[in-house]
Structures are given as structure tokens and as C-alpha cells.
Amino acid sequence: MAKRELITIPARHGKAAFVKKGQRVKVINTHGTQVVDTWAFNADNLREFMSMEHLRVWVGHYRAKAGDSLITNVRRPILKWLEDTSPGVHDTMLAACDRYRYQLLGCKTYHRNCNDNMWEAMIEAGYHPSETPSPLNLWQNTPVEPDGTISQRPTASKRGDYVLFRAEMDAVVCFSACPQDILPINSKNPKSAHFQII
Amino acid sequence: MAKRELITIPARHGKAAFVKKGQRVKVINTHGTQVVDTWAFNADNLREFMSMEHLRVWVGHYRAKAGDSLITNVRRPILKWLEDTSPGVHDTMLAACDRYRYQLLGCKTYHRNCNDNMWEAMIEAGYHPSETPSPLNLWQNTPVEPDGTISQRPTASKRGDYVLFRAEMDAVVCFSACPQDILPINSKNPKSAHFQII
Numbered sequence: 001m002a003k004r005e006l007i008t009i010p011a012r013h014g015k016a017a018f019v020k021k022g023q024r025v026k027v028i029n030t031h032g033t034q035v036v037d038t039w040a041f042n043a044d045n046l047r048e049f050m051s052m053e054h055l056r057v058w059v060g061h062y063r064a065k066a067g068d069s070l071i072t073n074v075r076r077p078i079l080k081w082l083e084d085t086s087p088g089v090h091d092t093m094l095a096a097c098d099r100y101r102y103q104l105l106g107c108k109t110y111h112r113n114c115n116d117n118m119w120e121a122m123i124e125a126g127y128h129p130s131e132t133p134s135p136l137n138l139w140q141n142t143p144v145e146p147d148g149t150i151s152q153r154p155t156a157s158k159r160g161d162y163v164l165f166r167a168e169m170d171a172v173v174c175f176s177a178c179p180q181d182i183l184p185i186n187s188k189n190p191k192s193a194h195f196q197i198i
Numbered sequence: 199m200a201k202r203e204l205i206t207i208p209a210r211h212g213k214a215a216f217v218k219k220g221q222r223v224k225v226i227n228t229h230g231t232q233v234v235d236t237w238a239f240n241a242d243n244l245r246e247f248m249s250m251e252h253l254r255v256w257v258g259h260y261r262a263k264a265g266d267s268l269i270t271n272v273r274r275p276i277l278k279w280l281e282d283t284s285p286g287v288h289d290t291m292l293a294a295c296d297r298y299r300y301q302l303l304g305c306k307t308y309h310r311n312c313n314d315n316m317w318e319a320m321i322e323a324g325y326h327p328s329e330t331p332s333p334l335n336l337w338q339n340t341p342v343e344p345d346g347t348i349s350q351r352p353t354a355s356k357r358g359d360y361v362l363f364r365a366e367m368d369a370v371v372c373f374s375a376c377p378q379d380i381l382p383i384n385s386k387n388p389k390s391a392h393f394q395i396i
Binding site for chain 2: 051052053054056057060061062063073074075076093094095098100101104130131132134144146147148149150
């Protein structure tokens with residue numbers, strides 16, 4: 001893969017890529033309204049992966065943000081979050097959507113979903129994870145309200161906003177342009193997004 | 199195992215048990231100050247388990263509470279939370295403590311931890327999980343503050359407080375009396391707890 005190539009995460013689909021330690025990954029919210037579910041795996045051991053429940057202990061807040069080291073399930077940094085041009089509204093709390101979620105939302109036929117997108121994209125790239133980690137949901141605006149409830153709102157980002165990470169180990173990053181079109185998190189109109197390895 | 203037997207979760211250790219669909223599980227904070235990390239697995243398929251990231255989507259709040267159906271990673275109820283005599287301060291957000299956590303907290307030798315307690319207890323009971331799910335941390339007082347930070351405080355419960363669950367499928371429940379003695383969540387004095395299958 002040529003460096004700096006702009007790689008498409010097609011609307012409602014996923015995409016994975018190898019990133020060497022020290023390389024940077026720029027993820028672009030091309031249309032501004034799109035949630036991008038994000039995973040990162042140790043390329044040498046897929047059972048080690050970026051973990052939201054470990055991250056929250058490490059950083060001591062429920063929303064990851066620029067400046068944070070994003071850690072794995074054995075508490076080692078895998079990505080360093082360098083930059084964020086958006087208002088910093090992202091989610092670490094909610095599972096990837098999956099076929100069961102859409103069944104519960106009333107879908108009678110198969111609905112594309114982030115869980116299956118991760119598996120498709122990882123397998124397409126030649127990697128076979130052992131489980132589905134809970135993702136970092138870039139731009140997902142699902143804040144904890146003062147009474148403890150979790151709201152589901154459209155993104156707070158704008159067209160072209162990006163985040164920049166640095167790989168802290170050889171890693172496989174995986175993204176899903178979330179197909180959620182029933183709840184408002186993607187403004188009910190799932191779109192593509194893009195990333196670059198720099 | 200005789201019904202209603204009071205089973206000890208020894209201080210700093212774990213304990214697991216099979217629960218038949220429809221049976222109830224009473225977990226008792228015997229000393230009041232103890233966090234009990236809690237897992238539940240489908241007894242027929244250990245790859246299906248109670249999942250905090252799926253639960254938060256399902257219930258729409260970040261703290262599980264009495265009245266909630268606690269669901270699995272394929273979004274099926276595994277436990278129904280029937281009763282809670284404590285103030286309802288529990289955690290769904292933070293990973294089980296593990297050997298890596300204690301290394302980062304400065305421990306130079308092995309420190310008992312909830313992750314290994316889960317594996318010890320499950321294997322002792324004859325079960326081999328595929329991974330460590332993020333636990334329901336009963337009585338763990340780690341609230342989200344208005345600025346998004348997560349505090350670590352002593353429990354808000356009192357001696358003898360209990361929670362009562364009903365198994366919604368044949369399940370294996372597993373508990374760890376959290377060995378954390380560096381941070382204040384167990385008042386720096388880890389103690390035993392108990393449970394009953396009714």
C-alpha cells in the first residue's frame with residue numbers, strides 16, 4: 001500500500017490495514033456526520049487489542065481524547081492519540097452494532113452492522129481475530145447525562161474533521177463506517193469515511 | 199450443592215457456580231465495604247456471556263440497577279436483577295484488575311487480582327472460558343463526574359446489603375472479592391463476601 005494513499009471506508013462497510021510501529025494513522029470524517037467504529041490489534045498477537053474497559057481505567061475518563069495513550073487488554077499502549085480537529089466527542093462505552101441489535105430494532109432481514117464489518121475487513125486483510133473487542137466509536141455522540149442515562153445524538157463534528165494516531169507497536173487497525181440508520185447517530189444517512197497511513 | 203447453602207467468596211479470591219434457569223442468586227456484601235466483580239456465562243456455550251458494553255446499549259444508562267435485564271454479547275437476557283438493598287452504586291465501566299494493573303501501580307511481586315480469580319474459580323468449577331469479559335463490579339463506587347472523569351471511591355453500601363438476580367438461562371456465575379488494596383474502592387482492606395443459590 002503506497003504511503004499517504006487515501007483509503008476509503010465505504011459507507012456501511014469496514015476496512016483494515018497493517019500499520020508499522022511509529023507510523024501515523026489519520027482518520028477523516030469526510031462528510032462530518034459519520035461514526036467510525038475503530039479497533040486496533042497487536043499485529044503479532046491478535047489476542048492483544050485496544051480495550052475500552054482498560055482504557056477507561058488508564059485515562060480516568062469515559063471519553064478518549066487527543067493526548068491519551070490508547071491501551072490494550074494487557075495495558076500496553078497501542079495507539080497514541082496525537083490530534084483531533086473535531087470537538088472531541090467520541091464514545092468508549094457502547095458495543096458495536098450487530099445483527100442482534102437490528103433484530104431488536106425491528107429489522108426482519110439482514111442489516112449490515114459494525115460487528116460483521118470488522119470480521120469482513122479483518123479477514124479480507126488476512127487477519128483472524130479471536131473475538132470482537134468493544135470499539136472506540138469515533139465521533140459517536142452518546143454522552144452520559146447527569147442522571148446517568150446515555151443519549152444517542154447526531155455527531156458534533158464537521159465535514160473533513162480528522163483524528164491522528166501514532167502506532168506504538170506493529171498493529172492492525174480496523175474501521176467500520178457505522179451502518180446505523182434507525183437511530184440518529186449518523187444523522188440516519190450512513191456515509192463513507194477515509195483514512196491514511198502516513 | 200445444597201440449595202440455600204451460604205457460599206464464601208474468600209477475601210482476594212474467586213468462586214464460580216452453576217445456576218439453573220429460574221433459580222435465583224443472592225450476592226451478599228457481608229462486610230459492606232467489598233467490591234464483588236461478577237460474571238455470568240451461558241452454561242451451554244461459554245463464548246456467550248454477560249457483556250457490559252451490550253448492557254449499556256440495552257438499558258441506556260451507565261450503571262446497571264435493580265429492574266434491569268442483564269444481557270449477553272448476543273443481546274439475550276442472562277440475569278434479571280430483581281432486588282438491591284444497597285444504594286444502587288455499582289460499576290459497568292472498568293476492567294477487572296489484573297497482574298498488569300498492579301505492575302503499573304508499582305507492585306514488584308505478584309498481586310492477587312480479579313482477572314486471575316475469574317480463571318481460577320471457573321477452572322476449579324470445571325469451566326474454561328475463552329476470554330475475560332468486562333465484569334459487573336457490584337458495589338464499586340466509580341462514578342462519572344460532570345466533567346467526564348471517573349472517580350474511585352469507597353463503597354456506598356452497608357454491612358449485609360445484598361442483590362438478587364434470577365437466571366434467565368442455565369448459567370455459570372462467577373464472583374471475585376476484589377483484592378484491590380492500593381486504591382480506596384475496598385476501603386484498602388479486601389474482605390470476603392458470600393452468595394446463595396435459591
